[in-house]
Amino acid sequence: MKKLVLAVAVGLVAGVVALAAAMPGMTTCLTIEHAGLERLPDGTLVDPSLSADERGAVRELREQGAHWVRAFIGGVAAEPIVAFLGEGGGHAPWLRSHPVGSTHFVATRACVVIGPQGRTVGIIAHELMHADLHARAGAWHRHMTVPTWFDEGLGMQLDHRPRYSLAPGAAGSTDGVRALESPSLFFAGNDAELTCHYAYAKAEVGRWLVRIGGPAELAERLQRIRQGEPFESVWRD
């Protein structure tokens, strides 16, 4: 019996390791509540190494980030799990972490993971916007129809890091970014190329928001995606 329990335990661990290698984002979101993080009273998960002051600060940042999303699109549709990691890596080794931040999904579940360099309202609002798009467009339609450049361009509307803002008139047409439909196309290249992808996506989506009548129309457009309308038609009309 003991051997059987041991075999099952070894099998489970091997399964998690294999899953983490194959699908690190999904594994992160699936297991994040069991990854050695502590839960604050508002539900935020934090690295155990965060001081009391840091815990207060990240709770405040999370609230402000949600406020920015609410002000931008007229409400908050998502209820993601939000985690703040620390410098020391005091969490399970399989968690996918980025020094700034990233958002991962498993079906309808969304997990915003903020790294130690991502503790600004703009970066948190950017990641929360990914979760909001996922909630509004629906997991299936987001996955099947929403291109990566649009998802990132929308997040960037709330992200005011100067390196991602094109000088007015500097770039000419930015519509070439619309070829970067998948994560493997968008998140490719060196640091300078990636910066360009984000900046062009930000400009392209920014122009579109002006054309459709501002972010107030955005919720309506995302609802149309949820109802099964192809992205191209939602973008065009």
Ligand SMILES: [Zn+2]
């Ligand atoms: Zn993003």
